[in-house]
Amino acid sequence: MRKIDRAKVRRVVGGLLLLAGVIGLFVWYKFFRDVQVSYADDDENFKYGSIGNEENAGIPYLIWKALPEICPQHLPGPGGYASLGMVYEGREAPIGISVRTIGVPRAAINCAFCHVSTVRVEEGAAPRVLLGATSAQLDVEGYNRFLWACAADPRFTPDGVVEAIRRAGELSWIDEQIYRRVLVPRTRTALLEQRDQVTAWMDAYVPSVGHRRPRWGRGRIDLFNLLKFHRLNLPLDETIGVSDMMPLWQMPPSVRGNYSYFWDGLNDSLTEVAISSAIGSGATVSSLDRDQIGRIERWMTRAPAPPYPYAIDGALAAEGRRVYVRSGCAGCHDTGGARYRAVIPLDEQELRTDRSRMEMWTPEAAAAFNRHAEGTKIDFDRFRSTTGYVATPLHGIWATGPYLHNGSVPTLWHLLTPAERPRVFYRGLSEVDRERVGFIHDAADTTALARKGLVSRYDTSEPGNGNQGHTYGAELSRDDKMALIEYMKTL
Structure with a gap:
C-alpha cells in the first residue's frame, strides 16, 4: 500500500483553505462589507x-x-x-439620499427625503434650503414611477448601464463584471417586482368613488396605505390616504399620552413615530439603525422653524396676536393650549375636513402594526385608530403650504375664507405669496408647467382631495384676517 505523504496533503489542504479564505474575503468585500454612514454635525447627519x-x-x-x-x-x-423636486446643495447626491457601502455603494432615501424644501425669496436668487420642512416640491410618486419606467425601458440592459457608468468614471474589470452579471439584472428585477406590487393598489379602480386613486402630486404621499398593504400584508381596500408631508420643527418629546403625532394622531410616542417612519422608508425591524433613529428623534425636538424671509408689520402682527387669542386659535395651536396636539373629533362643527386620510388608518391596521415587531426590542404598542385630526403647532407656517392635512387649500387667506377656496390650483412652486401667505399657486405659467409635470395640478373634486371644513375664523372681518395672517408670519 502506497504511503500517504502527509506533508504534501497538509500543503494541499492549506492551499485550498487559503484559496477559500481569499475567495470568501473577496465575496465579503464586494457584496457584504458594511461601511456605516454618519456625520458629526446633526444637520448633515439628518440630510x-x-x-x-x-x-x-x-x-x-x-x-x-x-x-x-x-x-x-x-x-x-x-x-x-x-x-422631480430633489434638493441639491453641491454634493453628487441630493439631500435625503444616503450612500452607504454594503459591498458596493448603495443609495437609499432617509428622513430628509420627505422633509426638506426650498424657497426662492427673490426672482433670480438661489433657493434657500428649509431643512425639516414639508417637501413641497418633491414628487414622490413621480420618483418611483421614474425608477420603474427606467427598469422597464429597453435601454436598461447590462451593456447600457455599464456604458453609462463608464462615462461618469472608471470601473475596474472586476467591478464591471459584477455590475454586468449581478447588480444590473438584480436591480432591474427588484424594481419591476416593486412596480407590480405597488401599482396593484396605486392604480386600482375604487368602485365606491367611481375611479382610480388620485395621483399624489408634489408634496404628498400615501405612506400608510403603503405600509398597510406591503409591510403589514393587510388585504387591499378602497381607502385613500394621500396627505401632505409634515414639518418636523420643534417636535415635543414623547410624554406618553400627552401629545399625538401624524395628521390623525395615530400614535402618541415620538420614538415609535421615528422608528415607524424609518420602516416606511424601507428599513426592517432588524436592519434599522436604532442609534441613528434616536439621534434624528432628538434632532426633531430641537430643529428651529425658519423665520419669515420678508419684512413684517410689527403693529399689525401685534393686533393679529390679539385676534389669534380672541378667536381661540391659541387653545389648539400654542404649546400649553388645552387642545395642543390633541385629536379634534372630525364631527366638530367647524372642523369637518376631508375624511379619507382618517378613515384609511383602520383599527385593524393599528393592531397589525402593534404586532409587527413583537418579540423585538422595538415592540410597538402605541398605534391606534382615531376619529379626527390633530391640532398641530404653527411653527414656520408660512413655509408649509398648501394647508390642511391633504394640502387642499393654497394659502392662509383661503384657509380663513372658505368661500374663496379654489377648486383647482397648482402645487410645487417655491415662490412665496407675500399677501395671502403660502406658495404661489396661480401664476400665469403654471398650466404649462403642469403639462410638463414640473408642478402638480390639484383638483379638489377628486376623492381624498376635498377642501371643505376648518372654518375657524371664517367669520372674521377682512382686516382681522389680514392682521391674523401677519401675526402667523412671526411663528
Whole structure:
C-alpha cells in the first residue's frame, strides 16, 4: 500500500483553505462589507446619514446615478432628479439620499427625503434650503414611477448601464463584471417586482368613488396605505390616504399620552413615530439603525422653524396676536393650549375636513402594526385608530403650504375664507405669496408647467382631495384676517 505523504496533503489542504479564505474575503468585500454612514454635525447627519434601509431598499449608487442619463425621457424635464423636486446643495447626491457601502455603494432615501424644501425669496436668487420642512416640491410618486419606467425601458440592459457608468468614471474589470452579471439584472428585477406590487393598489379602480386613486402630486404621499398593504400584508381596500408631508420643527418629546403625532394622531410616542417612519422608508425591524433613529428623534425636538424671509408689520402682527387669542386659535395651536396636539373629533362643527386620510388608518391596521415587531426590542404598542385630526403647532407656517392635512387649500387667506377656496390650483412652486401667505399657486405659467409635470395640478373634486371644513375664523372681518395672517408670519 502506497504511503500517504502527509506533508504534501497538509500543503494541499492549506492551499485550498487559503484559496477559500481569499475567495470568501473577496465575496465579503464586494457584496457584504458594511461601511456605516454618519456625520458629526446633526444637520448633515439628518440630510445624508443612513437610517438602515440600504440593504433592503437601496439601489447600487452608480446605477442610481446613471438612470437619468439612461432614461431622460421618463423625467418631467432637464436636471435629472432635480426635475422631480430633489434638493441639491453641491454634493453628487441630493439631500435625503444616503450612500452607504454594503459591498458596493448603495443609495437609499432617509428622513430628509420627505422633509426638506426650498424657497426662492427673490426672482433670480438661489433657493434657500428649509431643512425639516414639508417637501413641497418633491414628487414622490413621480420618483418611483421614474425608477420603474427606467427598469422597464429597453435601454436598461447590462451593456447600457455599464456604458453609462463608464462615462461618469472608471470601473475596474472586476467591478464591471459584477455590475454586468449581478447588480444590473438584480436591480432591474427588484424594481419591476416593486412596480407590480405597488401599482396593484396605486392604480386600482375604487368602485365606491367611481375611479382610480388620485395621483399624489408634489408634496404628498400615501405612506400608510403603503405600509398597510406591503409591510403589514393587510388585504387591499378602497381607502385613500394621500396627505401632505409634515414639518418636523420643534417636535415635543414623547410624554406618553400627552401629545399625538401624524395628521390623525395615530400614535402618541415620538420614538415609535421615528422608528415607524424609518420602516416606511424601507428599513426592517432588524436592519434599522436604532442609534441613528434616536439621534434624528432628538434632532426633531430641537430643529428651529425658519423665520419669515420678508419684512413684517410689527403693529399689525401685534393686533393679529390679539385676534389669534380672541378667536381661540391659541387653545389648539400654542404649546400649553388645552387642545395642543390633541385629536379634534372630525364631527366638530367647524372642523369637518376631508375624511379619507382618517378613515384609511383602520383599527385593524393599528393592531397589525402593534404586532409587527413583537418579540423585538422595538415592540410597538402605541398605534391606534382615531376619529379626527390633530391640532398641530404653527411653527414656520408660512413655509408649509398648501394647508390642511391633504394640502387642499393654497394659502392662509383661503384657509380663513372658505368661500374663496379654489377648486383647482397648482402645487410645487417655491415662490412665496407675500399677501395671502403660502406658495404661489396661480401664476400665469403654471398650466404649462403642469403639462410638463414640473408642478402638480390639484383638483379638489377628486376623492381624498376635498377642501371643505376648518372654518375657524371664517367669520372674521377682512382686516382681522389680514392682521391674523401677519401675526402667523412671526411663528
